[in-house]
Amino acid sequence: MDWSAIAALLAAEGLEVIQDPQQRQKLSTDYAHFSPILTEQLRGKQADLVVLARSEAEAIAVILCCVANQIPLTVRGAGTGNYGQCVPLQGGIVLDLSPMQRIVSLEAGRAVVEPGVKLGKLEQQAKQMGWELRLLPSTYQTATVGGFVSGGSTGMGAVNYGTLFDPGNVQSLTVLTMEAEPQRLVLAGEAAQPVIHGYGTNGIITEITLPLAPALPWQEAVVSFADLSAAIAFAQNLANQDGIVSKEISIQGHPIPQYFSSLKNYYQPGDHWVMVIVSALDWLAFTELAKSNKGQIIFEQNPQAPGKKVNLIEFNWNHTTLLARAMDSSLTYLQVFFYQDLEQILTLEKLFQDEIMFHIEMMRIQGAMCLAGFPLVRFTNGDRLEEIMAAHQNLGARIANPHTYSLAGGSVQPLPESQLMFKRQVDPFNLLNPGKLTD
Ligand code: FAD
Structure with missing residues (x-):
């Protein structure tokens, strides 16, 4: 060429x-x-x-x-x-497509944007109107809306809204097809599903309509526990509360908090942390729940206050891996669905004492509150990584393998035939991000 x-x-x-x-x-x-x-x-x-x-x-x-x-x-x-x-x-x-940065419209409960709009910018503007995004990856300050819809899955807000795949969380997508005469398809509701988390293999997104949630005043906190099972039990208990609204609940098992250098003054070796963002309106109920679960609130801040110390979300989701790897580049990670099974985690903790550290996020999966793990793994070689993944699966956990570039290879379930059919329609020459869908 x-x-x-x-x-x-x-x-x-x-x-x-x-x-x-x-x-x-x-x-x-x-x-x-x-x-x-x-x-x-x-x-x-x-x-x-x-x-x-x-x-x-x-x-x-x-x-x-x-x-x-x-x-x-x-x-x-x-x-x-x-x-x-x-x-x-x-x-x-x-x-x-990052230069396509126009916010087409922003109204009560809904945003229509071009794909290059930064999630952080959209969140900021929505907040000025009393709204916020339902789901935000921990990379929201730099990531684009198009990249999140096409490459991401969930993040802060998962405890209430699940994932991008859940009907309603992406209202519509405008997509260009990869044909000699490109079509401009407007895909609303279920029709948008083949493109969500499609890695840019199923059309080029040029406009996105997202629902917004009413913005609440949030409060951030770290609750410390002496053992992992108590930390997980508290996180599950909090996530299942009907009267305490949270938007982020993560478990950072010992010794992960040692990698959070900007919070090092709060860390005692051996402690397991639960990091939360809860409604400030429910703060009293939250503190009472922490106390009755034998947790100690060791850090709290109002994220809206000027001069806040840290951005709590940037310790969670894959920012945990980022921070840990910044201090120890031999670490990598897994993506594991433990669903509600605390026993799986405790068994794995015993099996792989020095090789795995438990970072778990609370999230809704198809309506049920689940433990979604992003365990840090000390990498030795590929065979050992496979063994560790197999041990998770043998216990009943499901792995979304983050060590493959293929969408099919990294998915928990086989790709639906409708997605493969849609691919053939919109990209008949297989030119869009070739090699990423099924290889
Ligand atoms: P890119 O990386 O640029 O693109 C992602 C995919 O989308 C690519 O396949 C690309 O081809 C495709 N794409 C981009 N734009 C379009 C378009 N307009 N049309 C069609 N296809 C398109 N992900 C989460 O879901 N939740 C998290 O909490 C999270 N935390 C992270 C933390 C760290 C430290 C890191 C490094 C990653 C994290 N991620 C997370 C993954 C990633 O940051 C997010 O998915 C992010 O939203 C991707 O946005 P981006 O603009 O960087 O997309």
């Missing part, structure tokens, strides 16, 4: 094209380096060109060029995905 000619063609359409090798390398990566397996598999993969689109019309110009020349196309938001979703396995063009 004559990449200079392709670059000239796109530049003639008014598009910004990046050819510089260092810039191309930077814009061909994400946070797959959390996995030593993916680090090896994705090494050296790089786009031949990076193109920035500021509008739907510019995205269409890139589609036309790619289809006409049969060039693979990988869409990119902020590049914070964990599974190499933004890495172009077969080279070609990386289409950066």
